[in-house]
Amino acid sequence: MQFYLATSFIFPRSLRLRLFTLCFIATHLPLLGYLAWGLATGRIALPEFVLLTLATVVGTGIALFGIGALLNPIHALAEALHDGKDAGPALPVVGDVIQTLYAGVQRARDRIDDLHQAAHEDPLTGIANRRGFLAELDALPADRRRGCVAIIDIDYFKRVNDLMGHEEGDRVLAAFATRLSALVRRVDLVARWGGEEFAIFFQDCIEDEASWSLARIASRMRTHPIGDIHGRPISFSAGICRWNGGELEDAFARADEALYDAKQSGRDRICRAPSLLQEV
Numbered sequence: 001m002q003f004y005l006a007t008s009f010i011f012p013r014s015l016r017l018r019l020f021t022l023c024f025i026a027t028h029l030p031l032l033g034y035l036a037w038g039l040a041t042g043r044i045a046l047p048e049f050v051l052l053t054l055a056t057v058v059g060t061g062i063a064l065f066g067i068g069a070l071l072n073p074i075h076a077l078a079e080a081l082h083d084g085k086d087a088g089p090a091l092p093v094v095g096d097v098i099q100t101l102y103a104g105v106q107r108a109r110d111r112i113d114d115l116h117q118a119a120h121e122d123p124l125t126g127i128a129n130r131r132g133f134l135a136e137l138d139a140l141p142a143d144r145r146r147g148c149v150a151i152i153d154i155d156y157f158k159r160v161n162d163l164m165g166h167e168e169g170d171r172v173l174a175a176f177a178t179r180l181s182a183l184v185r186r187v188d189l190v191a192r193w194g195g196e197e198f199a200i201f202f203q204d205c206i207e208d209e210a211s212w213s214l215a216r217i218a219s220r221m222r223t224h225p226i227g228d229i230h231g232r233p234i235s236f237s238a239g240i241c242r243w244n245g246g247e248l249e250d251a252f253a254r255a256d257e258a259l260y261d262a263k264q265s266g267r268d269r270i271c272r273a274p275s276l277l278q279e280v
Contacts, residue, residue, distance in 0.1 A: 023060045031056065122192040124170055125177035133191030133199055137248065145245040148202040148210035151255045152180070152238045155267040157196035159229050168227070172234060175226040183217045199252075201243075207272050210240050214270050235268035242275065 031053055038049070120132030128136060137145070154160075154176060161169040173196065180190050180198060189201040202210040218235065225233030239258025243251040254273035262271040 023063055122177075125174050125192050127177050127181060128189070128191040130191060130193055130199070133189060133193075133201075134248070136189050137201060142245065144203060145243075146203075147205045147243060148207055148240050149243050149248075149251050149255050150200045150202065150210060150214060150238050150240045151193060151252065151259045152198045152200065152214070152236050153259055153263070154196040155235045155237055156229055157234075160227065160234070163229065172227045176234075176236070179220065179226060180217065183220060184213060207240055207242055211270055211272065214238050214240070218268070218270070237262035237267045238270045239273065240270065241273035 031049070035049065038045075120128060120135060122129040154172070157169065157172070160172055173192070177190070177192060177198065180200065184190060184200060184202070187203045189203075191199045193199040200210075200214075202213065205213075221235055222233050227234045237259060239255045239260070239262055241251045241255035241258060258271040258273040262269045265271065
């Protein structure tokens with residue numbers, strides 16, 4: 001549009017005449033160059049030159065007619081929009097290609113979003129899976145990559161599937177994920193680690209704070225159980241490890257060892273991984 005306005009004093013205001021002028025000059029530059037050379041050297045074949053010029057003028061006119069036919073729907077749509085009238089059939093004619101391209105791009109974008117969600121979200125519980133959890137941790141800025149990681153295991157979950165069926169087992173998993181997500185802070189990350197195991201990242205927390213948070217959830221599981229086995233509320237065991245932005249694998253390995261200690265100690269309890277200073 002800026003070029004159109006800036007060149008108004010050179011080219012005609014009419015869009016059709018502008019197109020004709022541009023097409024005529026562009027197609028006749030070689031002929032004009034040949035005319036200049038022929039006049040300078042006296043070796044021009046004037047009849048053939050005139051005939052070729054007329055032929056190119058006719059070709060330019062035909063091209064302009066075709067361009068005008070293509071522009072007619074746009075003019076009709078512009079006039080209709082300017083007058084506030086219904087554009088009628090002009091809009092589909094003009095917009096078909098754009099709408100098709102946009103729909104294709106939107107479908108591709110939706111498909112990419114679906115694939116990303118499937119890769120990073122657990123379909124049963126609706127929370128992040130292990131891959132999504134690790135991706136979220138990796139995306140955190142350096143000053144927020146510190147706190148505590150915990151691995152949580154539902155106690156005697158196999159009995160739920162064996163005694164009450166897999167549908168009840170799926171319900172328990174989904175309810176447990178909802179319970180965890182509802183009782184941690186918004187800055188904390190919750191994920192299904194795999195099977196009946198879950199993971200939590202307590203951001204900017206020391207072991208005491210993370211342990212207290214899990215103890216509060218455990219108490220809630222006893223007073224408002226998500227299910228029971230042989231009349232006893234379903235509980236969980238957990239292992240906690242401090243993480244200061246180092247190797248995640250090491251932190252999770254230490255949290256897993258603490259979880260093993262919790263199970264060996266009778267389950268329904270929370271154990272902390274010993275600090276490296278204590279081990280030394």
